[in-house]
Amino acid sequence: MSPRTGRPTDNPKVLSTRVRLSDEDILMLEYCCIETGMKKSEIIRLGIRKIYEEIKNKNS
16 A cells, blocks of 8 residues: 555645734634635635735736
């Protein structure tokens, strides 16, 4: 048997980070999750990509 479990992926998520959020931030994140059906990590990744693209476009 293979020691790997789960679905194979081309973009494995092997790194982890912690953030400190206020109660208001948590409520907004949970609201986004409920409304979109996405996981917290997915919402956060989208936010990172959005800011990254804004900065990249601004500097172009």
